[in-house]
Each structure stands twice: as C-alpha cells, then as structure tokens.
Amino acid sequence: MSxxxxxxxxNYRSDSMVSISPADKRYFEQAQAKQxxxxxxxxxxxxxxxxxxxxxxxxxxxEQSIDDFGxxxxxxxxxxVVQYILQLRDTDKREQALSELSKKRESFPHLAPLLWHSVxxxxxxLQEIAVVYQHxxxxxxxxxxxxxxxxxxxxxQCLALHVQTRxxxxxxxxxxFLYPFLNTSNKSKAFENLRVTSLGVIGALVxxxxxxxxxxxxxxEIIPLCLRIMKKGQExxxxxxxxxxxxxxxxxxxxxxxxxxxxxxFAVSQVLQTMIDDLHQSQKDDQRLLRHIIRCYLxxxxxxxxxxxxxxxxxxxxxxxxxxxxxxEVVKKWHNNLLQNLSIK
Ligand code: TRP
Numbered sequence: 074m075s076x077x078x079x080x081x082x083x084n085y086r087s088d089s090m091v092s093i094s095p096a097d098k099r100y101f102e103q104a105q106a107k108q109x110x111x112x113x114x115x116x117x118x119x120x121x122x123x124x125x126x127x128x129x130x131x132x133x134x135x136e137q138s139i140d141d142f143g144x145x146x147x148x149x150x151x152x153x154v155v156q157y158i159l160q161l162r163d164t165d166k167r168e169q170a171l172s173e174l175s176k177k178r179e180s181f182p183h184l185a186p187l188l189w190h191s192v193x194x195x196x197x198x199l200q201e202i203a204v205v206y207q208h209x210x211x212x213x214x215x216x217x218x219x220x221x222x223x224x225x226x227x228x229x230q231c232l233a234l235h236v237q238t239r240x241x242x243x244x245x246x247x248x249x250f251l252y253p254f255l256n257t258s259n260k261s262k263a264f265e266n267l268r269v270t271s272l273g274v275i276g277a278l279v280x281x282x283x284x285x286x287x288x289x290x291x292x293x294e295i296i297p298l299c300l301r302i303m304k305k306g307q308e309x310x311x312x313x314x315x316x317x318x319x320x321x322x323x324x325x326x327x328x329x330x331x332x333x334x335x336x337x338x339f340a341v342s343q344v345l346q347t348m349i350d351d352l353h354q355s356q357k358d359d360q361r362l363l364r365h366i367i368r369c370y371l372x373x374x375x376x377x378x379x380x381x382x383x384x385x386x387x388x389x390x391x392x393x394x395x396x397x398x399x400x401x402e403v404v405k406k407w408h409n410n411l412l413q414n415l416s417i418k
Pocket of ligand 1: 296297331336337338340341
C-alpha cells in the first residue's frame with residue numbers, strides 16, 4: 074500500500090507545545106474559516122456512523138488527514154477499519170470491534186497510526202487493561218476475558234512494531250501497563266495466554282533492534298520479570314522471554330548494563346543454566362529455546378568480565394564441544410564460537 078493512506082498529520086508531535094503569536098492565531102483562524110468543510114461522507118469513506126461518533130473522530134484529524142481520508146474512499150478495508158475504530162467507543166460493540174481489528178493487524182499496514190491518532194482509542198485500550206487488574210489477584214480470569222484482553226494486546230503489539238508509532242508508544246510508557254500481567258504465575262490457559270501475548274508486545278518492541286526501545290526497557294523491571302518467566306514459565310512464554318533477554322543483550326548498552334554488576338550477571342547466567350539443565354534432563358527437544366539460550370551465552374562471552382566468569386560457570390553439558398543435542402547448524406557455530414571465546418576449545 075502506498076503512502077497516500079498515511080493519515081498521521083505531518084506535523085503531529087504529541088510532545089510539542091507551540092506558542093502562537095496573536096497575529097498568527099488570527100491568520101490561522103481566518104484561513105480556517107475560509108476552508109470549506111468537506112462532506113462528512115468523505116471523512117468516513119461513505120460510512121455514516123452516528124453524528125456524535127463522527128464528531129469525535131473528525132475533530133482529531135487535520136485537514137491533511139481529511140484529504141487523505143477522501144482518497145481512501147474506495148478502499149473498503151479502510152472503511153471497515155475506520156468503522157471498527159469508531160465502534161470501540163460503543164461499549165456494546167467494543168468486544169466485537171476489538172476482535173475484528175486485531176484480525177486486521179497483519180493485512181492492514183496502517184492500522185497502527187490510525188489507532189494511535191484517533192481520539193480516545195488508546196484511552197479505551199488502557200481502560201480495558203485496567204479492568205483486568207482486579208481479576209489477577211485472586212486469579213479469576215475467564216477464557217472470555219482473557220481472549221478480549223488478548224485482542225487489545227494484539228493491537229498494542231501492532232503499535233509497538235510500527236516505526237511511526239513505536240516511539241510514541243514508548244514515550245507514553247505503555248509497556249509498564251503490561252507488567253502486572255507478566256507478574257502473574259497462575260498456570261491456567263487464560264493466564265498463560267495473557268503472559269505470552271503481553272510478552273509478544275515487548276518482543277515486538279525489541280524486534281526492530283531499536284536502541285530507544287532497549288534503553289526504555291532497561292530502565293524498567295522487565296529483565297527480572299523475564300527471568301522469572303524463563304525459570305518457571307511454560308514453553309511458549311519461556312521462549313519469548315528468552316528472546317527478549319537475548320535482544321537486550323545484543324544491544325551494546327544492554328550487554329554493558331547486564332554485565333555491570335555481579336548480581337545482574339549471575340541472575341541472568343543462573344537462569345540460563347537452569348534452562349539448559351532442564352532441557353537436558355527432560356530430554357526435551359526444544360531447538361528454538363536452545364537457540365536463544367546459546368545466543369545469550371555467546372553474547373555474554375563477548376564481554377571481558379563476563380567471559381572470565383563464564384569459563385567457570387558454563388553448564389557442564391555446554392563445555393563439551395562434541396555434544397549432540399544442538400541440531401541447527403547456525404546454533405552449532407554459535408556454540409563453537411562460545412567455546413572459543415572462553416578458550417575452552
Ligand atoms: N533494578 C534491578 C537492577 O538494576 C533490575 C534487575 C534485577 C536486573 N535483576 C536483574 C537487571 C538482572 C539485569 C539483570 O539490578
């Protein structure tokens with residue numbers, strides 16, 4: 074899809090406070106008065122939601138974006154997405170709209186800016202999140218509630234992935250709202266899905282190798298939360314949590330941060346060791362998890378201090394260059410490099 078669908082006003086900066094001189098203000102007001110307001114139909118691509126709903130969305134959009142909306146008129150997907158975004162404001166239709174929007178995540182590339190810049194949408198997401206907090210302790214999340222919040226989390230994931238919204242998402246500290254979900258330990262499917270999907274949002278943030286995202290996460294308690302899940306979690310949440318730690322380690326600041334104090338380093342290396350022992354003892358053939366663990370070790374071995382300590386603390390099974398439980402060729406190479414860095418081989 075081309076740029077014509079981008080509706081983010083070019084000059085939109087949530088944090089910019091512009092002071093306007095009285096003369097500029099008058100000029101602006103006159104110019105605005107001259108501008109003919111476009112027909113409502115154009116704004117909503119032929120759909121006619123209730124007047125109050127139309128007003129709530131259109132007041133948010135600049136003339137530029139209204140033009141863009143006009144151009145999008147023929148795009149039925151856009152019409153549908155805009156309609157669902159409007160329906161979020163109607164509590165009776167919200168659940169359905171959330172589910173439909175989350176299904177559009179991959180097929181509609183401009184969903185993220187639309188969500189972020191439409192009036193009240195993010196507030197609605199935060200409200201949905203806040204409602205769930207009361208069901209965490211004591212644990213009473215129903216499958217239906219879990220599925221509803223997972224739709225919201227899917228949409229947050231889309232905001233975390235998109236280059237145009239990621240930075241806004243971080244500056245609004247949205248990831249912090251998910252930490253209570255990561256801090257749960259109930260084993261039911263409803264809770265595991267909640268954790269996996271929340272981790273998916275953080276995973277989306279770190280996937281782009283964006284130092285801003287890594288720096289943000291480092292200033293929060295995400296690493297201890299991930300370590301806890303790596304140690305005690307179920308297969309999928311464990312894998313995503315390890316992926317997040319791997320991505321933080323691959324960042325130069327991230328590696329320095331983790332290797333800065335013995336407490337941090339040992340917290341990470343002990344959990345990695347626990348996971349290796351667990352995989353080895355249970356004979357589980359989880360190559361994906363193994364891949365992330367080995368990559369974490371290799372990266373740690375690139376830090377001088379950490380490397381020296383690792384020589385002693387590398388799990389015994391990994392000290393054997395001929396071990397056979399690593400199957401992937403790339404991972405075998407990483408393992409070789411690891412042993413070389415530690416002068417074990
Ligand atoms: N605030 C803690 C710290 O700065 C966060 C933390 C706990 C942590 N365990 C960790 C960070 C392990 C990195 C690795 O130490």
